[in-house]
Amino acid sequence: MTPPATPAPPAASAPAPRPRTGRRTALVMAADIALPIGLYYGLRAAGVSTYLALLVSALVPAVSALVQFLRERRLDGMAAFVAGVILLGLAVSLISGSTRFMLAKDGWVTGLGGLWFLGSVRARRPLAFQGARPLLEGRFRSDGTSWDVLWEESPRFREIWRVSTAIWGVAMVLDGVARVLMAYVLPVDLVPALGGLLWPVTLVLLQVVNGLYYEWSGLWRITRAGAGTSVGLAAGPAGVTGSEPGPPATG
Structure with a gap:
C-alpha cells in the first residue's frame, strides 16, 4: 500500500516588524538627550564657540530620527515632529545667529509637543x-484582548487614554515654559546641563502620576478582563464597575 503523502510544510511568513521595547526606547532617549549634552561640553572644552557647539549638538536628534528611518523604513510620529521642529529651529538660528534662541529651542519643541498632545x-x-x-499591549496585565477591541467597546478605556494624553500635554507645556525661561535667564553654559537634568525629572513625574492614575481609574482591570465583561466595558475608579455597556464608540 502506498504510504500517504507527507503534506508540505507551510511557507514561512515574513517576520513582523519588531515592536519597540522599553529598553530600545530608553536607548533612543539616552542618545537624544545625553549625547547632545556630552557633545556640547566636549566641543566647548575644545575651544569651540558656544553658538557653534549648540548648533552641532542640536543635530544629534535629527540624525537619530534619520537612522531610525533608514533601519526600519518608518518614522515615529513624535520623532518626525521633533526632527522637523529642530531643523526649523536650526534654520531660524542660522538666520538670527542667536545663542539664546538655540538654548531655548528644546523648550519650544517640548511646548509645541505638549500642544500637539492636547490637540x-x-x-x-x-x-x-x-x-x-507598542510597550504595553499584550505584555502588561493583559488577557490578550486587542486594544482596538477595548477602544471600540469600552467607553472607560477611551476616557482613560484621553485623560492620560491631557496629563502628558499639560506636563510638556510646563516643561517647555521652564526651558525657555532657563535659556533666557541663566548663564549660557549652565543651561544645557540643567536642561538635560530636567528631562528625567519630567519623565519620572509623568510616569508616577500616570501610573497612579491608571491604577485609580481601573485601566489594568479593563485590560485583564477584556471588553466582553461589565468590568471591561465600564470599569470605574477604585474597582467600581457598571453592569451596562456605555454608549457606542464614536471614534
Missing part, C-alpha cells in the same frame, strides 16, 4: 494611547 485628546486615537500601545 489629540479628542482625536480618533490620542497620542498617549499610540505611544503606550
